Amino acid sequence: MALSFMISGCEKTLETPKEPVVDASMPRIEGIRTLAGSTEVGFEWTPIYSSQIEGYYLYRMEGNSMKKIATIKDKYVSHYVDTKLRPNSSYSYQMSTYSADKHESALSAMTSVTTTGLVANTPTVGGIDSVSFINAVSGLPACIKIIWRPHSQQNVEYYIIERNEYKSTSWDEIGKVKGRLNAEYIDKDIKDNSVYRYRVKVKTSDDVVSKPSDTVEAHSKPLPRGITGVKATSDLPKKIILTWSPSTTSDFAYYKIYRSPTSGLFYTFFGKTVNTEFEDLINDNGKTYYYRVVAVDVDGLESKQDTTVAGMTLSALNAPSVSSVKHDGSSISISWAGDDNAIKYSVTKEFEISGKTKKQNFTGIFESNFVDQDTVPGVEYKYNIIAIDKYGIASKPSDSVLITIPKGSN
Secondary structure (H helix, E strand, O other): OOOEEOOOOOOEEEOOOOOOOOOOOOOOOOOEEEEEOOOOOEOOOOOOOOOOEEEEEEEEEOEEEEEEEEEEOOOOOOOOOOOOOOOEEEEEEEEEEOOOOOOOOOOOOOOOEOOOOOOOOOOOOOOOOOOEEEEEEEEOOOOOOEEEEEOOOOOOEEEEEEEEEEEOOOEEEEEEOOOOOOEEEEEEEOOOOEEEEEEEEEEEEOOOOOOOOOOOOEEEOOOOOOOOEEOOOOOOOEEEEOOOOOOOOOOOEEEEEEEOOOOOOOOEEEEEOOEEEEEEOOOOOEEEEEEEEEEEEEOOEEEEOOEEEEEEEEEOOOOOOOEEEEOOOOOOOOOEOOOOOOOOEEEEEEEEEOOOEEEEEEEEEOOEEEEEOOOOOOOEEEEEEEEEEEOOOOOOOOOOEEEEOOOOOO
């Protein structure tokens, strides 16, 4: 189990925004709440779980302009602490949401806050209570969020987060959150559709550790239901078409298709669609691929890859098999056995005259025989027969037929 020292997913920056691309359709942050210390300010806001949102920007007034001071890279985060501030000083802030392509919402209303005066760091006398409020948020994708009310005692150094898995009797420490005003931990080391219990302890700068807080319980979000009825074609030229039954997941978003050249390993993402059909165009005959189709929900969770299906492009026809070659002294007759799915044939002819190689091609032959009357005794001719199906796909050439009409045969 990974043990982490956590300050929720963010990046401290200090920069003047460079002409941000504002997207008026993106959700705007409302109702920012603050809690001031002497050298830090804690922020809390209502997280926006929209698929448009990648994370949040925090701006602070510096002089006469707003400067970006933090990039919060997780839309499920709802707390942040701005540190290294001056005591008894006023600061103004605004926030925005941003998308994966770094487009930005309109800024929130301005929030102003004044830090407190310096407080003496007095030793802890006796014991210390844990946090007075704690909550665990269920239903988030691949994570559970634990939030609590910041402790009132000024010498809190960090919070210890402990977890108890369902039906287990032991508690494990899974992380520490540094700073009194930091009041959030996101547990990502979880199983889907599972129950977990959490509690928080407080540790002061003089090494006093509180008793555990109240216990809270949360249920991780289940994966989307698996896809059923997946089928793949094997009789279409230059393509494979996949079909499947519609997803029954309530917050379904789209399907992902994974493909592999082998049945067991190396399935890579190949495409996505909102439809229950997917066409894979393949410039090869008789090519086999293996596929897995998964449902993806609005939070990006994927169903398990339960079912594998094999699809194949239409194979080329079998090469014709020559059954008879003969001449009558002035013409050459060739007969062959062809594939049942052949609708026509072509014949290639190659020969040498006066030291030069010549080639001819005869097309549109609808019978399984060919008579060549344009021949010269004493010249060797090479013939190959190719079968063609209704899609225009050609077989490999037959074995070469070599024949010479002896001179004086007429």
